[in-house]
Amino acid sequence: MKRYDCLKLLAPMVDKHMFTVTSLSSNTAFWSSLRLEGANFLGCNMGLCIPFALGLTAAFPDRKVIALDSDGSLMVDTSSLITVADVNPLNFVAIIFDNGSYARMGATFTTRRADLEKIAQGAGIDKTATVRSEEAFSASVKQAIDTAGPHFIVVKVEPDRERVKGDPHRTYGRAMREWFMDAVRHHPDYKGK
Amino acid sequence: MKRFDCLKLLAPMVDEHMLAVTSLSTNAPFWYNVRPEGPNFFALNMGLCLPFALGLTMAFPRRKVISIDSDGSLMNDSSSLITVADVNPGNLVAFVFDNSSYAFMGSTFTARRTDLAKMAQGAGIAKSGTVRTLEDFSAAAKQAMESTGPHFIVAKVEPDAGRVAADRSRTSGRPMREWFMDAVRRHPDYQVRR
Amino acid sequence: MDQQSVQVIVETLKEQGIDLVVTLPEEPTYALTEAVRQDSFFTAVTVAGEGNGIAFCAGAALGGRRVAFVTGVAGLLVSSWALSQMGMVYGAPILILASYRGDFGDHSGIPGSQLLMFKQVAEPLLGALRVPYRVVNQKATLKRMLQEGSFACQDYSHPIALLLSGEVLW
Numbered sequence: 026m027k028r029y030d031c032l033k034l035l036a037p038m039v040d041k042h043m044f045t046v047t048s049l050s051s052n053t054a055f056w057s058s059l060r061l062e063g064a065n066f067l068g069c070n071m072g073l074c075i076p077f078a079l080g081l082t083a084a085f086p087d088r089k090v091i092a093l094d095s096d097g098s099l100m101v102d103t104s105s106l107i108t109v110a111d112v113n114p115l116n117f118v119a120i121i122f123d124n125g126s127y128a129r130m131g132a133t134f135t136t137r138r139a140d141l142e143k144i145a146q147g148a149g150i151d152k153t154a155t156v157r158s159e160e161a162f163s164a165s166v167k168q169a170i171d172t173a174g175p176h177f178i179v180v181k182v183e184p185d186r187e188r189v190k191g192d193p194h195r196t197y198g199r200a201m202r203e204w205f206m207d208a209v210r211h212h213p214d215y216k217g218k
Numbered sequence: 219m220k221r222f223d224c225l226k227l228l229a230p231m232v233d234e235h236m237l238a239v240t241s242l243s244t245n246a247p248f249w250y251n252v253r254p255e256g257p258n259f260f261a262l263n264m265g266l267c268l269p270f271a272l273g274l275t276m277a278f279p280r281r282k283v284i285s286i287d288s289d290g291s292l293m294n295d296s297s298s299l300i301t302v303a304d305v306n307p308g309n310l311v312a313f314v315f316d317n318s319s320y321a322f323m324g325s326t327f328t329a330r331r332t333d334l335a336k337m338a339q340g341a342g343i344a345k346s347g348t349v350r351t352l353e354d355f356s357a358a359a360k361q362a363m364e365s366t367g368p369h370f371i372v373a374k375v376e377p378d379a380g381r382v383a384a385d386r387s388r389t390s391g392r393p394m395r396e397w398f399m400d401a402v403r404r405h406p407d408y409q410v411r412r
Numbered sequence: 413m414d415q416q417s418v419q420v421i422v423e424t425l426k427e428q429g430i431d432l433v434v435t436l437p438e439e440p441t442y443a444l445t446e447a448v449r450q451d452s453f454f455t456a457v458t459v460a461g462e463g464n465g466i467a468f469c470a471g472a473a474l475g476g477r478r479v480a481f482v483t484g485v486a487g488l489l490v491s492s493w494a495l496s497q498m499g500m501v502y503g504a505p506i507l508i509l510a511s512y513r514g515d516f517g518d519h520s521g522i523p524g525s526q527l528l529m530f531k532q533v534a535e536p537l538l539g540a541l542r543v544p545y546r547v548v549n550q551k552a553t554l555k556r557m558l559q560e561g562s563f564a565c566q567d568y569s570h571p572i573a574l575l576l577s578g579e580v581l582w
Contacts, residue, residue: 046471066474069467070497076464077498080471080479083432083455103296103337107460108468110331138303138342147340148296149331202474202502209475217476218566263486263526265461293460294436294490323442327458381521391525 028122028182029055031162032093035120036060038170042212043089046078048098050128054191056093064208068197072101075109075119082114085214089116089170096123096135103144109175110149117175119145120166124184145177155179221315221375222248224355225286228313229253231363235405236282237274241267241291243321247384249286257401260389265295268302268312275307278407282309282363289316289372290328296337302368303342310368313359317377338370346370413443417554417580421509422447424558425480430507431455432472434465435482440511440520440581445482462487466494466571470504478566484511485530488537488573495541499571507565510534512547512577519582534575543571549578 028051036059039045046066047053053068069077078092099105099121109117121141127133142155152174156162162180169176194200209215221244229252232238237257240246246261262270271285292298292314302310314334320326338346345367349355355373362369387393402408421444425433434457435445449456459465462483469479488495488510498504513522514530538545544564548557557574565572 044475066471070493072463073467073494073497076459076467076494077471079464080468080473080477081475083457083468083472084475084477100297100300102461102464103300103341104293104459104461105464105467107293107296107329107332108457108464111329111460112457113331134304136300138306139300140340140342143340144296144299144337145340147333147335147337149329149333198501199503206474215476217478261523264490295461320437323437323439324446326437326442329460332460386523390523393525 026157026159026162026180026182028052028124028185030159031122031180031182032056032059034159034163035166038166039063039091042214043091044078044081044085045091045093046074046081047093048074048095050095051185051189052093052095052122053196054189057191057196064205064212066205067191067201071098072105074098076102076105078119079105079109079112079114079117082117085212086114086116087214089118092119094119094121096121096125096141097127099141100135100139103148106145106148106150114175115173118169119175119177121177121179122182123179124182126184142177142179150175150177153177155181157181219350219352219355219373219375221245221317221378223352224315224373224375225249225252227352227356228359231359232256232282232284235407236284237278238284238286239267239271239274240286241288243288244378244382245286245288245315246389247382250384250389254388257398257405259398260394264291265298267291269295269298271312272298272302272305272307272310275310278405279307279309280407282311285310285312287312287314289314289318289334290320292334293329293332299338299341299343307368308366311362312368312370314370314372315375316372317375319377335370335372343368343370348372348374350374413441413576413581415443417551418444418447420551420554421558422451424555426453428478428559428562430478430480430562432457432477432479433482434459434469434479436460436462436465436487438484438487438511440484440513441482441509441576444509462491463494466491466498466506469506470498470502473504473506474502480507480509482509485513485534489533492537492541495543495571500542503569504571505565505569506571507562508543508571508573510573510575511581512575515547515575515577517578517582538573543573544568545573545575547575547577549576549580551579554580
């Protein structure tokens with residue numbers, strides 16, 4: 026199953042007032058080409074996608090916040106799952122694209138023995154799933170968006186063939202932050218200055 | 219059940235050539251109390267006990283290495299469980315004394331919804347479980363010490379009453395390291411790779 | 413930390429509109445985080461690791477919440493990676509209140525070799541991570557330091573750290 030095809034299925038389910046946070050690798054490049062409006066925090070470095078998204082749920086409790094993470098990134102800080110379970114935010118959805126490898130190198134391995142869904146359950150997140158087909162992905166994600174969470178979905182995908190790059194002025198670092206903050210400041214629920 | 223009673227049961231199962239590693243809190247002084255001699259690395263800070271012990275298994279593959287950790291410490295770096303499963307060392311026995319709190323403060327909580335043994339299983343450590351009585355602790359420890367691991371045992375214990383004194387030159391920091399290295403250099407299996 | 417300092421900090425956080433306080437409990441600041449936890453003005457979040465704590469604060473802060481992270485030097489070390497991203501790359505306004513373990517006057521009883529490490533590392537670490545900081549060790553200037561720190565944090569849009577020490581902490 027391909028990551029891009031899953032993200033294409035996800036995009037129409039995300040309304041303009043929802044928030045998304047992506048990890049590095051093709052999550053960022055692909056997602057930035059599929060969801061052009063709304064507040065997207067792109068290119069979070071290893072281990073930071075889920076906790077950052079969790080923090081966003083505290084700022085926007087009435088909107089879905091969707092973390093699009095990767096196996097290697099989550100593995101750097103699985104303790105964040107303990108915090109997710111403990112905070113227990115209803116508007117949180119984590120989608121982990123698990124291709125069993127690190128990006129942009131030769132062959133590497135990540136989750137040889139680890140089952141990220143089971144780790145999440147051990148951490149205390151009850152609403153979890155692992156999906157391997159587009160039908161299962163669609164059904165799982167629809168349910169996560171339509172019901173109270175926190176939700177945790179592992180998506181088994183093949184490694185991407187080519188390296189894909191997003192527009193560095195929109196998808197990374199300080200430049201991305203400015204686009205994100207602009208969207209945030211225009212959000213109807215924004216309470217900051 | 220009490221942490222100290224568990225450690226008292228464990229100590230006689232640990233022979234002079236096995237290695238032990240402890241986290242902070244009472245794990246260090248209690249373990250020093252019951253097994254003062256031999257290669258012990260005491261009082262590793264948060265998140266470091268398990269991965270350090272894992273490293274020791276690679277230096278002493280024919281000896282049991284016992285990790286004596288705490289819930290808060292393991293939770294700080296739970297990703298170490300994935301590494302343990304992936305390396306899959308037969309000689310690792312990892313204990314986590316889980317009193318569901320951080321030490322020496324008023325009341326705190328660590329993992330209100332978390333099941334550490336389940337996380338370990340999710341990480342890929344098949345031989346993992348939780349014990350709540352001394353009998354179960356004894357049985358689980360004995361089984362772990364006598365069979366191939368890695369083993370991961372969560373022992374649910376009550377918070378300790380207070381601080382425990384122990385000789386700090388033996389259980390902390392650089393002085394502790396010197397005692398540890400002395401024991402390691404005398405170990406029959408010790409091999410320095412040049 | 414005595415109740416006098418706790419009250420000044422709690423009161424000033426409220427005045428600054430900081431209603432989200434994140435921590436991984438540690439002894440020197442326990443009285444503060446406990447007071448926060450029991451005060452319904454605040455949302456108190458306990459994290460399992462300081463790295464995910466800083467990232468959490470960044471998400472909330474960029475999302476418009478006023479947030480404080482209460483930790484110690486050990487927590488700063490653990491969260492260095494997260495601070496490098498959330499501070500240097502993204503400029504998330506997080507007010508960090510960190511106990512300055514190892515500073516002169518620390519009689520907490522932690523072994524000296526650990527305290528020495530904390531003392532040697534704390535300020536250069538914040539410098540390396542480009543986190544502006546101040547050492548706050550006098551009760552007489554505590555309130556003002558908090559006000560100034562909070563203002564700077566928002567103004568710079570960047571994490572800032574107040575290292576609590578001396579009579580404020582012990």
